[in-house]
Amino acid sequence: xxxxxxxxxxxxxxxxxxxxxELALARVRVAVLERRANRVTQSRALAIHGRTLEVLALRxxxxxxxSRGRPVPTAHYGALNTxxxxxxxDTRFPFLHILPQATTEGLLEERALELGVDIKRGYLVETIxxxxxxxxxxxxxxxxxxxxxxxxxxxxxxxRSMVRRAAAIDFPGHPARHTMMLADVVLDSPPVLPMxxxxxxxxxxxxxxxxxxxxxxxxxxxxxxxxxKLSEPVSLSGLAAAATRVADMDFRPRDPIWLxxxxxxxxxxxxxxxxxxxxxxxxxxxxxxxxGQGMNVGIQDAMNLGWKLAxxxxxxxxxxxxxxxxxxxxxxxxxxxxxTLAQLALFSTYDPSMLALRCTLDNVLRxxxxxRQLSEEVSGFGVAYPEPLFxxxxxxxxxxxxxxxxxxxxxxxxxxxxxxxxSRLLEDGSWLRLQLSLDEKAPSDVGSIKNVNxxxxxxxxxxxxxxxxxxxxxxxxxxxxxxxxxxDAERPAA
Numbered sequence: 001x002x003x004x005x006x007x008x009x010x011x012x013x014x015x016x017x018x019x020x021x022e023l024a025l026a027r028v029r030v031a032v033l034e035r036r037a038n039r040v041t042q043s044r045a046l047a048i049h050g051r052t053l054e055v056l057a058l059r060x061x062x063x064x065x066x067s068r069g070r071p072v073p074t075a076h077y078g079a080l081n082t083x084x085x086x087x088x089x090d091t092r093f094p095f096l097h098i099l100p101q102a103t104t105e106g107l108l109e110e111r112a113l114e115l116g117v118d119i120k121r122g123y124l125v126e127t128i129x130x131x132x133x134x135x136x137x138x139x140x141x142x143x144x145x146x147x148x149x150x151x152x153x154x155x156x157x158x159x160r161s162m163v164r165r166a167a168a169i170d171f172p173g174h175p176a177r178h179t180m181m182l183a184d185v186v187l188d189s190p191p192v193l194p195m196x197x198x199x200x201x202x203x204x205x206x207x208x209x210x211x212x213x214x215x216x217x218x219x220x221x222x223x224x225x226x227x228x229k230l231s232e233p234v235s236l237s238g239l240a241a242a243a244t245r246v247a248d249m250d251f252r253p254r255d256p257i258w259l260x261x262x263x264x265x266x267x268x269x270x271x272x273x274x275x276x277x278x279x280x281x282x283x284x285x286x287x288x289x290x291x292g293q294g295m296n297v298g299i300q301d302a303m304n305l306g307w308k309l310a311x312x313x314x315x316x317x318x319x320x321x322x323x324x325x326x327x328x329x330x331x332x333x334x335x336x337x338x339x340t341l342a343q344l345a346l347f348s349t350y351d352p353s354m355l356a357l358r359c360t361l362d363n364v365l366r367x368x369x370x371x372r373q374l375s376e377e378v379s380g381f382g383v384a385y386p387e388p389l390f391x392x393x394x395x396x397x398x399x400x401x402x403x404x405x406x407x408x409x410x411x412x413x414x415x416x417x418x419x420x421x422x423s424r425l426l427e428d429g430s431w432l433r434l435q436l437s438l439d440e441k442a443p444s445d446v447g448s449i450k451n452v453n454x455x456x457x458x459x460x461x462x463x464x465x466x467x468x469x470x471x472x473x474x475x476x477x478x479x480x481x482x483x484x485x486x487x488d489a490e491r492p493a494a
Contacts, residue, residue, distance in 0.1 A: 022306025051380030069099030078346030173267030
């Protein structure tokens, strides 16, 4: 079996599916190879953060996800009592959206099929051979052998990524030190609040209402912690006893739909790219689930990679653009590694000194600047790419003044008197040039940029004193031109 694909994605979870959507939007021929014959019904991830909702909105999909699940206005850091405050951000989504991963994956698969993505289930990739002009993936579909070749392959195949191992990319970090029990159950005596965290001398636990309005998730640190327990099955009675010990009350869990155990194994790939092999999501970074960040960071990995890979394949950018994927996303993975380790330390240690530290940090978290910094890390709103990037409007040359900060979604008044939103203008995945100075003419020889004239003086404060703004396909600033620069360009030389 050999099909004509430009990118092969190994792994059909949320990260692989979103990358496939981004590539198919740019008319890249893409195949997703998923070893499981059917979608997973259990949901390790529960939370969609505000920045990920913005990413979905940039492609016109946010409402599909908001129509399911349930928003929660705050989140926690290390199960501290002082909540993270998302209301300080300029965003349409200042909340945490609770939606089981199985539902998220189903919605993303629906979108991928709409775009014509070839999703091949039951395809186990066993070997990868990288050549100068492409990559060959070989494996089995049941008893049948298959072989697929493509210029690039992306490993979105999880923590034990075969793609990462085949590319000989190191995965340094530390093995499991703590185990935690998880159960998705019905509670006969549920807590009043939709999300409850408890940490005391008896242990730590989290209880959160799932988006279906019927089930709750209970997570309990299994004390004494023993990584060897990771392979032991979790019993409903054992989890109920541990939860009662920590909460000092019996929530009376019953009818489990999932019982599992997970650990705090934490690793970060040494590289996100090696030649024609790239990594995204859990294939590049694993960690404890503190803050519900993993799937969100993975989807944002895919958003960053998708338009860059498509640009290279369409000869709209040199291959060196792919190096910026690692330079931009590896530091995000490092922040993820560090903050999940810090949060787990606060959640899994119960001696008097740690409990005293928790009280101190609760007070520190009430300082607005501190709360905002940690909220930025957990939500993804704080991600920025300050390094200069290739720009299509400049013949893909490095240029000073590039700012990789995110632009919030906003209502926009256009020069012709009509109105739209920022996210709607990016739904096709192209570069976007917003012009505020009508005296400045847009370059006519750059077909990869959509030019839109805004009504001067009637839009968001971010455009104050600017002549034009160039926006990347992922919603981050590519370049800004101050109004003074435009006027200077029009003045005759002395």
